[in-house]
Amino acid sequence: xxxSTSGVDDEGFRAALVGAAWEMFAxxxxxxxxxxxxxxxxxxxxxxxxxxxxSRSGLERAVADQVAVTVEEAVVDVLAQPGWPFGAMLRMRHxxxxxxxxxxxxxxxxxxxxxxxxxSTIGDRLVGRIEGFRxxxxxxxxxxxxxxxxxxxxxxxxxCTFDIFNIxxxxxxxxxxxxxxxALTNALTLIAELPADDAVE
Numbered sequence: 632x633x634x635s636t637s638g639v640d641d642e643g644f645r646a647a648l649v650g651a652a653w654e655m656f657a658x659x660x661x662x663x664x665x666x667x668x669x670x671x672x673x674x675x676x677x678x679x680x681x682x683x684x685x686s687r688s689g690l691e692r693a694v695a696d697q698v699a700v701t702v703e704e705a706v707v708d709v710l711a712q713p714g715w716p717f718g719a720m721l722r723m724r725h726x727x728x729x730x731x732x733x734x735x736x737x738x739x740x741x742x743x744x745x746x747x748x749x750x751s752t753i754g755d756r757l758v759g760r761i762e763g764f765r766x767x768x769x770x771x772x773x774x775x776x777x778x779x780x781x782x783x784x785x786x787x788x789x790x791c792t793f794d795i796f797n798i799x800x801x802x803x804x805x806x807x808x809x810x811x812x813x814a815l816t817n818a819l820t821l822i823a824e825l826p827a828d829d830a831v832e
Contacts, residue, residue, distance in 0.1 A: 645683050645693075647673035652694045657729040661691055661741050692743050698733040699747035705730070706753050710760055717783065717819040721812050724791045731791050738788050754780060761823050775825070782822050790815060 651672035655664045666687055670677045684690040705727065709719045724731040737744045759769030761783075762776040790812075 641683060644673065644675050644679050647675065648680060648683060648690060649693050649697060652690055653697065653729070653733065656691075656694060656736060656742065657732040661694075661736065688743070692746070694733070695737060695742040695744065696746060698730065698737060698742070699751065701727075701730050702734050702747075703751055703753060707756060710753075710756050715764075715816075715820055715823065716757075716760070717787075717823075718812070718816040720783075720787050721790060721815055724794060725808075732795055735788070735792050735795055738792065754784060757783060764823065779823050779825065783819050786815065786819060786822075 648669060651669045652661075652664070655661075655669065655672070666677055666680055669690070670680060673679075680687065680690055684693060705723055706720065709716045709723070712719065733742065736742045737747060757780040758772045758776050761779050762772035763769045765773075765776060767773060767776070
């Protein structure tokens with residue numbers, strides 16, 4: 632039975648539906664979550680999803696947009712701090728597990744990622760940070776700095792994905808998470824600090 636929705640405006644429905652979807656998509660693949668379950672969690676009817684978002688895919692895009700904004704703000708804040716940001720970027724997945732799960736779903740294509748890729752400034756900011764460390768101009772980064780930033784972002788996303796899908800095997804193997812993160816941080820720092828290579832340029 633759907634709870635009464637009297638007195639709830641469209642923005643209230645929107646926020647409730649996005650919140651319900653955020654919660655469920657963090658637990659399970661979006662394709663396995665029914666519209667009926669989301670509507671019941673939000674306290675509205677099935678038709679409210681269509682009238683508010685146009686379709687189920689519209690709701691998924693709204694969740695993806697919110698995840699993108701959250702990730703963007705968190706990473707930009709980390710990149711604004713002094714020193715290499717790699718340890719802090721890796722710690723984010725422990726500090727914000729639900730956001731991390733949804734970010735991985737973006738990477739896997741379970742949620743629409745095209746808007747995030749077109750709007751995100753994370754890659755450019757990281758490239759500029761690495762180029763600045765090398766003594767170059769952040770506004771005119773070299774190919775080496777771009778490759779280093781790409782390697783860093785792929786490693787961080789890989790670490791997030793590994794934790795989500797292999798956490799049981801990691802625990803059973805007795806792998807210490809802090810030791811693994813320290814090793815990854817050192818590896819990412821080495822990647823960022825590699826001297827320029829004319830062959831790469």
